[in-house]
Amino acid sequence: MKRVQLQRWSSTVLSPRAQTASRLHQHVFPAGSRCQSTASPLQAESSAQEGLGDSGFEDVELMKHVRSAHRRKDMLKYPSPPVDAALNSAKLAALHARLYLPSRLPPQTLARALVDASADSNPDFNNESLATLGHDLLTYYTTEHLLCTYPRLPLTVIFAAMYAYAGPKTLAAMAREWGVEHASLPGGEVDPGLLQFRRVAPGSDLNVLYNKRTPRPYAAQKAWRMTVTSKIFYDDEFGDAIKGPENSGEGVTAELASATFVRAVMGAIYLHAGRPAAKRFFEQHFLSRHLNISQLFNFSQPARDLARLCARENFEPPVARIISETGRKSRHPVFVVGIFSGQDKLGEGAGASLIEARERAALAALKGWYLYSPLNVRVPSSMEEEGAAPWKPVYVDLGEVIV
Template structure:
């Protein structure tokens, strides 16, 4: 039977029979069958797939563990291990070299009588033993230097005395001494001496070496007593030249000199021109002397009379306060001489 078409006369509309229904139904059945077949095969082989997947994961992990680094990374690891070994060898050599330097320093300073361990402790900056030895060395050195300066310059007033003592045993002086004797190269410290060499006077490396020098004095005192420490201080510290006049400074020397002369019961100071040249020129020079009666106290020069008088009064004060005694006996050596006579006792400055 073929398809039938119904034709109505009133509207002339053609209505075809729904012949596509069978085709769609067939297609859906086919796709459903395909999907069911795929799912059936998957469910049938699922255990084997799961086992294979787990096995592949285990093999992958084992393979990852057995991997060796790439050649460039492997060579880098070898270089690092070789560098570590080299550093360890260098550290051993540096330690041996440091031991040799410490022994040489000990012999150079003639301190073989000091125990080697105590000597090393003095060079180990900021260790517990080093701090204790440095504290002792500070007071021992202050006592010895103050005693010596006071006996050598009995008229030196306290402020100038303190400045002079500091000039001998301050951080800068002890750091310079440490560098001269070679102590700075044997100091066991965390500071880099080479990088710190060009820094200021209060740099950490200089503080470290000066502290170690004080600790060394403390070690000598601890091991061999006060006399040995005093001998070391006189041989290495007080033997250095220093102009004590650099610590005698006054803003008003003329006023201070007048007060000093009254205190000493001397005639007042009088300034006199000793010589001059070029008074009418652009660069004159005057030489002025300061007298107390007939005694000449000081002399100075300058491009005008005021400057020359200023320098003359300052020279007179330096002459009085910086007077040096050549032959004297230290109070700490009183028991070593037959007849000990104490030296003169200084006084404070005329105008505090």
């Protein structure tokens, strides 16, 4: 008799608990929803306790266990983490604080910037749109900085400087310096603070993979474009052939995924914090990197180029003169040669022979001309600042000598 009463007592206690747990599951986890319900876990727990009455601590623990199990099950259905998972990610919070991002940039947007389009094809949850905006901003800010600071740079040097400041290799190195880690495989259960992308298969031909938008094969297009001027019309901002979309459905490299993330962060800052915050972020993380532009020059015949430059600018023809020498008849002679245009010395160079010293002097004269930088440089984007001074046109040079 006692055994029958005990079974009846246990059935009366467990039945309301099971009904409440089922009712709670339907309220917190609606079917087919990617984002969780608007009701917070604390509200769900309080409602469960009200429904259970005085059933005790074990009922609340059962509710937590059911919610956790279904949360893990729902996460496995999606290619990227749910939106509300960004609020509980320690890695994401640390990255937000490490980069000193504006408080108006929510962690959900930062988590979206870490999801590459190859991992999640849904444009509402990947960083493709943010990266497009960030790419345009980086290109604009870098171009105006180079053109206003060094108005006489040759086009090939501008392309090299653009690549050094905002190229994929530089952006990938910045992502590593920021401490961004890569996820092994993308998925809904991955920590939102990890960079998620689908890796390209080993042995894939990257030229075929990333050049699907070009109308000609890559090799044929390179042979067709022979002039530097054509790069302005047919190539990208780095002077390279226009590549196809980085998300081809077949995966991307870690370098491209990291570069896309940095661009997405730039676009997210612009959207949430405005132009001043985006410009400040660009100055702190991009312009603060030292770049020796004088090492980007590569003149094959500097003496000829200098003579053409002087003829275009109506200067007197350059003349090489020996300034000093030592050890002419020794094993290690040193000659110091200067390039003069009339009474003005354009450049000076030293070498073990007269020809070498003259070439170095001509090279120094060309670099002195092309690396000219005006005082008090202002860029067009500075007019967007509040209380900016009236705009004064910047110096625009005729350009390089076309040989």
